[in-house]
Amino acid sequence: NAGVTQTPKFQVLKTGQSMTLQCAQDMNHEYMSWYRQDPGMGLRLIHYSVGAGITDQGEVPNGYNVSRSTTEDFPLRLLSAAPSQTSVYFCASSYQGQGEGAFFGQGTRLTVV
Amino acid sequence: LAKTTQPVSMDSYEGQEVNITCSHNNIATNDYITWYQQFPSQGPRFIIQGYKTKVTNEVASLFIPADRKSSTLSLPRVSLSDTAVYYCLVLRYGQNFVFGPGTRLSVLP
Numbered sequence: 001n002a003g004v005t006q007t008p009k010f011q012v013l014k015t016g017q018s019m020t021l022q023c024a025q026d027m028n029h030e031y032m033s034w035y036r037q038d039p040g041m042g043l044r045l046i047h048y049s050v051g052a053g054i055t056d057q058g059e060v061p062n063g064y065n066v067s068r069s070t071t072e073d074f075p076l077r078l079l080s081a082a083p084s085q086t087s088v089y090f091c092a093s094s095y096q097g098q099g100e101g102a103f104f105g106q107g108t109r110l111t112v113v
Numbered sequence: 114l115a116k117t118t119q120p121v122s123m124d125s126y127e128g129q130e131v132n133i134t135c136s137h138n139n140i141a142t143n144d145y146i147t148w149y150q151q152f153p154s155q156g157p158r159f160i161i162q163g164y165k166t167k168v169t170n171e172v173a174s175l176f177i178p179a180d181r182k183s184s185t186l187s188l189p190r191v192s193l194s195d196t197a198v199y200y201c202l203v204l205r206y207g208q209n210f211v212f213g214p215g216t217r218l219s220v221l222p
Contacts, residue, residue, distance in 0.1 A: 004156075033209070042200065042212035043157070058209060090156045092210075101147075102210065104156025 002026050006091050006105035013081040013112045021076040021108050023091030029103075031094045032074040033058070034066065036087040037107075043090060049074055081112045115139040115203040122217040131188045133216050135201030138182050146177060146184045149200040151215070157200060161186070188218075196220045 007022045025032065033048035045058030049068040063085060065077040074093075078085060088109050094102040118136040125131045137146065145164055149157040161168055163175040163184070174187040188195055200215040 035212070040214070042214045043210075044212070045209050048209060092156070101159035101162065102157075104158070107154070107156055 004091055004093055004103050004105040006089075006108050008108060009106065010109050011111070013078070013110065015081060015083060015112060017081050019078050019081070021078075021089055021091075021110075023074045023076065023105060024072050025074075025091075025093040025103070026072065027093060027095075027103065028071060029093035029095055030071070031102075032068065033092050033102075034064070034074070034076045035090045035092065036060065036085075037090060038087050046076065046089075078110075083112045086110060086112045115141065115144060117201045117203055117213055119199075119201050119213070119216045121214065122219070124219050124221060125191055126221050127192055128190050131191050131195075131218060131220075133186045133188075133199055133201075133218070134183055135186070136183050137201070137203045140181050140203055141205065143205055145204045146175065146181075147202045147204050148173070148175065148186045149202065149212075151198045151200065153197075157212075160199075162204075191218075191220045193220050193222060 004025045030051045034046040035043035037043045044060050046064050047066040049055045052068050052071050055066050068074050088107045090107050091105045092102045115137040147162040148160045150160050151157040161173050161175045163177050165177050168175045176185045198215040198217050
């Protein structure tokens with residue numbers, strides 16, 4: 001099994017550009033989420049989904065959109081990139097949300113110039 | 114969710130046992146204690162989870178006293194490859210993960 005796959009691994013954007021970070025999991029997990037991690041900091045929750053068709057905001061949702069049309073995929077869209085969105089982005093999935101081990105992708109390192 | 118407090122950093126030498134303690138004074142009855150490990154440039158990895166007393170797996174042990182207001186992650190005989198950030202989380206079914214800054218463990222030769 002591949003687990004949680006994120007693409008791309010690295011990306012450089014210009015301010016104002018938009019892009020989509022891809023996340024796919026092959027474990028049939030209901031719960032998926034996106035985090036960002038700034039240098040020396042813990043992870044902060046951006047958006048999450050408890051199942052196909054259901055999404056909700058996390059701690060830092062501004063500037064990001066998500067959708068969950070299938071169980072496997074949970075893309076994160078940056079609407080108009082800003083330098084403050086320079087960060088490492090992690091996607092995670094787990095069976096029943098919490099109380100179970102979550103699996104994280106390898107991350108996408110995004111730089112906005 | 115209960116706020117957690119853990120050391121910012123710790124140093125150890127190869128072959129030693131490392132104990133990282135986490136405080137969670139406001140833990141609720143239905144909360145679980147979970148630890149994750151994160152290597153540089155990688156996503157966090159689940160290590161161990163427990164509710165009370167002691168849990169052991171192939172990687173670590175987790176000690177939780179009766180009042181559950183703290184927990185201790187124990188890593189036996191650490192090696193250089195155990196250098197990572199360790200996160201203590203208090204989880205409740207249906208609630209989101211909340212990551213603090215974690216404990217940065219440096220294992221020295």
